[in-house]
Amino acid sequence: MTEAGKGGGPAAGGGRADGGPAGGGPQTSAADGRPGAGRAGPLGDRREAGAHDAVRQARANFVGVHGRNAIVDGSQGDVHLGDHHHYHGTRESLPRLISGAVPRDELRRLRLVFEPPPGYLDLKTLLERQRLLALCGDPGTGRGYTTLSLLDEVTRGRVERIDASTELDRITASDLQEGHGYCIEITGDEPVPVERRVRGGRGDDEEWRRPAERPAEIHLDRLSRLLDGRDAYAVLVVGVGGFADELLRGRYGRLGRPASADGMLRRHLVALLGHSENDRLEQALALARRPDVVKAMGLDRLRPHEVRTLAGLLVAHLGGETPEDELLAELRLFSHQQAQAWFDTTGRAVPRHRDAPAPALRQAAFRTAVSVYNGSPYSVAAEAAEQLAWEFAQTTHPERVPGRALFNDHLLARLAAARAELFTGDVTFDERALAARKVRLQGRALSWAVLSHVWDEYHNARGPLCRWLRVQCDDDRPMVWIPAAITAGTLCTRDFSFVLEDVLHPMAFSDSVQQRMAAATALAHAAALDEGVRPVVRDLVRGWARIGGEAESVTAALVHGFGTVEPSVSDSLDALGRLAGREEREELDLLSGASFSVARLLAGAEPGTVLRRLGAWMGDRRQNRRNLALFTVDRMVWQRASHLWNLEDAPGLQRHGNWPLIAALLTVRPENTRMMADLVWCGLDTARWREELEISLSEWIRRAEAEPRLLDPICGFLPRLVTSVADAERLRNLVRRLERDPDESLTPATVRRLREAIPERPPAPAAGHPTVIRRP
Numbered sequence: 001m002t003e004a005g006k007g008g009g010p011a012a013g014g015g016r017a018d019g020g021p022a023g024g025g026p027q028t029s030a031a032d033g034r035p036g037a038g039r040a041g042p043l044g045d046r047r048e049a050g051a052h053d054a055v056r057q058a059r060a061n062f063v064g065v066h067g068r069n070a071i072v073d074g075s076q077g078d079v080h081l082g083d084h085h086h087y088h089g090t091r092e093s094l095p096r097l098i099s100g101a102v103p104r105d106e107l108r109r110l111r112l113v114f115e116p117p118p119g120y121l122d123l124k125t126l127l128e129r130q131r132l133l134a135l136c137g138d139p140g141t142g143r144g145y146t147t148l149s150l151l152d153e154v155t156r157g158r159v160e161r162i163d164a165s166t167e168l169d170r171i172t173a174s175d176l177q178e179g180h181g182y183c184i185e186i187t188g189d190e191p192v193p194v195e196r197r198v199r200g201g202r203g204d205d206e207e208w209r210r211p212a213e214r215p216a217e218i219h220l221d222r223l224s225r226l227l228d229g230r231d232a233y234a235v236l237v238v239g240v241g242g243f244a245d246e247l248l249r250g251r252y253g254r255l256g257r258p259a260s261a262d263g264m265l266r267r268h269l270v271a272l273l274g275h276s277e278n279d280r281l282e283q284a285l286a287l288a289r290r291p292d293v294v295k296a297m298g299l300d301r302l303r304p305h306e307v308r309t310l311a312g313l314l315v316a317h318l319g320g321e322t323p324e325d326e327l328l329a330e331l332r333l334f335s336h337q338q339a340q341a342w343f344d345t346t347g348r349a350v351p352r353h354r355d356a357p358a359p360a361l362r363q364a365a366f367r368t369a370v371s372v373y374n375g376s377p378y379s380v381a382a383e384a385a386e387q388l389a390w391e392f393a394q395t396t397h398p399e400r401v402p403g404r405a406l407f408n409d410h411l412l413a414r415l416a417a418a419r420a421e422l423f424t425g426d427v428t429f430d431e432r433a434l435a436a437r438k439v440r441l442q443g444r445a446l447s448w449a450v451l452s453h454v455w456d457e458y459h460n461a462r463g464p465l466c467r468w469l470r471v472q473c474d475d476d477r478p479m480v481w482i483p484a485a486i487t488a489g490t491l492c493t494r495d496f497s498f499v500l501e502d503v504l505h506p507m508a509f510s511d512s513v514q515q516r517m518a519a520a521t522a523l524a525h526a527a528a529l530d531e532g533v534r535p536v537v538r539d540l541v542r543g544w545a546r547i548g549g550e551a552e553s554v555t556a557a558l559v560h561g562f563g564t565v566e567p568s569v570s571d572s573l574d575a576l577g578r579l580a581g582r583e584e585r586e587e588l589d590l591l592s593g594a595s596f597s598v599a600r601l602l603a604g605a606e607p608g609t610v611l612r613r614l615g616a617w618m619g620d621r622r623q624n625r626r627n628l629a630l631f632t633v634d635r636m637v638w639q640r641a642s643h644l645w646n647l648e649d650a651p652g653l654q655r656h657g658n659w660p661l662i663a664a665l666l667t668v669r670p671e672n673t674r675m676m677a678d679l680v681w682c683g684l685d686t687a688r689w690r691e692e693l694e695i696s697l698s699e700w701i702r703r704a705e706a707e708p709r710l711l712d713p714i715c716g717f718l719p720r721l722v723t724s725v726a727d728a729e730r731l732r733n734l735v736r737r738l739e740r741d742p743d744e745s746l747t748p749a750t751v752r753r754l755r756e757a758i759p760e761r762p763p764a765p766a767a768g769h770p771t772v773i774r775r776p
Contacts, residue, residue: 079586102159102183107152113267113308116148117142124150130252131227133219134186134236135245137256138417140341142304144183146256147235151181152234159183169219173226173482182234186243214243224252238713240417241359245410255413260772261302268311285316296331299338300443301419306334335445338419339453342367347482353580361396362405364454365389367418368465371450372440372460372472374450375429376441382470382480391464416440419446428642451487468503473507473518485518487526496526496533508544508555513589515552516555519685524562533710536567545579553695554580555595569606573598582630591624595631596644598725602636603653603661611675618682633683636662637677637696662698663713677720684721694734701738706749715757722759731758 114494121413127133127150137143151159160177162184173653176182215223227234236252238244269284282627287293288310300311313330316322322330346364361384386404393402415421426433443445454461494500499522507519523541541559544552555594557579559565566572580594602610617629641664642657642727661682666673683693699713703712722728735754738746746754 006658017745021279028523028546037149048456064348071081086335089316099205100161102148102161104157105150107157107159109271110145110152112271113264114145115267116149117146117257117259119254120146120150120473125151126254127233128154130224131232132224132234132236132252133254134220134238134244134247135256136240136248136413137251138240138336138419139618140303141256141258141416143237143256146257146411147183151233151761153184155181156181157755159187168215168223168328171223171226173229175194176226176230176232179231181232184236185235186236186238199436206742217252220250238361240413242405242408244413245408248410248413255410258301260304263305264304264307265311268308269315272311272315273753275474281314286310287314291333292328292655293331296328297443298449299333299419299443300337301442302334309334331443335443335449336453338446339449339565340457342450343453343458352668358393362389364416365392366414368454369426369452370441371447372483373572374441374444374447375425375440376438376483377420378437380477381439383478384468388464388468391468392461395460397462419443420686448490452494454523455491457712464496466499470506470515474512474515476514480719481514481518482521485521486525488518489522490529492522492526492533493530496536509549509551511551513554513593516551516593518554519540520558520562523559524564528562528564534565541565542575545575550590554590557590557593557597559597561600569604569609570613572601573610575602577613577625577628581622581624585675587634591627591631594628598628598632599635599639599661600644602632602639603650606664607650607669607672608675611672611679614679615643615675618679629679630686630689632682633679634689634692634696635666636660638699639679658707659710660703662713662717663700666713666717673717673720677717681721681723681727684727694730698738701735701742701746701750701754705746711750711753715753718754718757719759723762726763728758728760736763 107178123133123135123146135143135147149160157175158180160180160182162182164185166184168184223234237255238247244253248255264280265288267280273280273284295607297306297310299306306363312333313322313327317324317327320616321534341365345447346358346360365388366382366385369388370381373381373384374623390402393400420439421442423438423440424435425438427436427438454465469484469488473481475481475484475489488499488503492504504519506524507522510519524536536644537559541556544556548556560575560579561573563569563572566575576594577595580591598610598614604610614629614632617758618623618633620626620629637660639661640658641653646659650668652668653664656667659667662676665676683689700710700714704714717732719732732755735746735758736749739751
């Protein structure tokens with residue numbers, strides 16, 4: 001039997017009518033415990049490929065999540081200079097520049113701390129040639145710093161700021177001053193706030209006005225000529241979105257990029273400490289590079305306002321004003337403050353087209369999706385973001401059918417607005433790895449900061465987010481459903497009852513084994529993250545196992561495979577044995593799920609405990625316990641170690657992830673060889689299972705022929721299966737059939753090695769009955 005025949009299964013949605021495994025699974029009656037021709041994992045062998053890589057990446061996004069985080073204080077003040085995040089401090093201590101000339105004191109201070117970003121000289125050359133430049137980027141990237149510095153250099157300090165509501169196509173030459181530079185903020189699709197009105201003594205009513213019409217390129221050409229006639233310059237500061245995408249494809253648009261954080265930090269420290277404090281400067285720089293400080297920030301590339309804040313905190317700490325724990329606590333807020341800034345104005349976005357989500361909603365969906373699929377292929381994250389944007393748009397305007405924007409996005413601008421970047425990484429297809437374009441956030445802390453902020457601060461966003469997670473969990477690709485399931489499990493630490501009702505219950509009670517596996521993954525992950533959640537999950541799973549229906553029983557069996565709910569591996573095995581031991585629940589998908597979980601525990605930290613329990617079940621008089629043991633032993637021979645996902649607890653197995661689990665264990669844990677041989681011998685000695693185990697051994701042999709390193713484990717293992725002349729003859733017949741197979745015959749060299757490994761007669765002393773088997 002080929003591997004495709006053993007593990008291949010239909011796509012998502014297949015095989016669900018009867019509640020059986022979507023990827024195949026046992027086909028004959030459970031009474032005799034035979035797996036039949038469709039033997040596979042709960043989701044099918046093929047659909048577990050790459051699962052280990054996906055779960056490791058997804059779990060890494062939420063390292064350090066332990067229950068509820070501190071509440072983020074959003075009372076920080078910023079100066080509005082065409083950019084919302086130039087300086088970090090109190091509003092009273094910094095000037096407010098709404099319109100008119102930029103004060104020279106402000107420009108002098110900027111010259112002290114400004115670090116030119118990449119491509120700064122090219123921007124200056126373009127501005128001098130065209131007189132007009134559109135600098136596009138997310139607020140906080142330093143685009144305002146760069147704008148003022150460019151205008152300061154080309155005009156020698158004569159810099160003006162034009163109000164955002166100005167209609168650029170109505171500007172005349174008389175409106176422009178000779179030799180001046182103009183900073184013009186284009187607000188994009190969000191409404192512009194105007195002065196607050198007070199009604200009835202309450203200042204809670206706020207007016208909003210539409211921004212000025214966005215200029216077409218022909219209007220920018222006209223403005224460029226006017227500026228040239230007055231020897232003046234102008235820089236448009238444009239937020240990310242549809243207009244920025246248009247500009248970036250034209251003559252005037254350029255993407256603003258943050259400057260080097262190290263360079264900015266040094267400049268800010270010199271400005272605070274003075275040029276003569278070299279020793280303190282080096283101490284501050286060393287403190288900034290300290291591992292615990294870097295980990296607390298959780299960001300790879302700091303933005304200008306974050307660098308300014310960091311410099312102030314470092315100087316305060318070195319001066320004894322800020323204790324170390326307070327310093328680290330302030331740094332941990334960086335990622336949460338970024339999430340807060342991103343979502344503050346999203347709800348005020350106004351869609352420009354009836355049939356498409358607002359650009360701000362699409363950007364919010366992209367930031368959220370990348371937080372879930374951080375480190376995943378870009379195509380997966382981008383498609384997930386569009387699906388989430390659809391859910392957001394449907395919730396906002398349920399009477400409309402949202403569409404998708406085509407040929408509108410500027411990829412680099414979209415990534416920059418999410419503090420994300422592309423990189424090349426491997427994607428596993430079966431046992432092959434191919435390079436693919438992936439996306440990751442510039443800082444591990446951003447994933448949880450974004451998700452927790454959306455979840456905690458915007459209750460109405462929970463509904464579409466939960467629906468989206470359920471849809472993602474129904475995708476049969478591990479790179480899609482595993483991150484979604486782990487995200488759901490992480491959100492359980494914030495509001496368990498909500499996630500249980502809106503995400504986990506619908507999946508746990510589903511006829512789809514795919515959805516049950518996702519629910520089990522989420523519950524097990526939640527139990528591993530939060531000790532307070534663990535007993536709640538344990539009670540829930542025990543209740544499903546005791547009085548639940550078929551779907552809940554399978555979900556409970558799958559949860560126990562992670563080993564995070566019960567106190568020990570032995571307790572998890574007890575629970576699995578009870579589930580499989582109920583006569584009224586002896587169903588094939590339950591046995592398949594339970595055996596999958598036992599195999600996952602076998603791939604964990606205590607394989608000896610699992611093997612001894614399998615031996616006890618093998619000698620149990622109750623047929624359903626023996627069936628569970630036989631299912632698991634057969635799975636141990638054909639299931640790949642990487643498909644079991646639990647390799648974090650057994651790092652040695654990671655080097656042999658594409659090997660059958662038994663081959664990997666024989667190599668990494670040779671002390672358990674005797675017990676594994678006894679179990680396989682018992683399976684071969686059981687008439688109703690002999691054929692299936694011989695098929696599994698055949699698969700191992702065929703794979704060993706393609707990968708010679710696998711020949712050593714199987715050639716060392718075969719002699720241990722011989723306890724009589726009949727055992728030896730059975731194995732020789734197996735090799736003979738493979739040698740004579742007209743379609744996939746073994747090579748003579750492989751046949752020779754296998755025959756040499758099978759002894760002519762039982763070794764002395766004879767093995768007798770396997771010592772691992774214990775009958776009660």
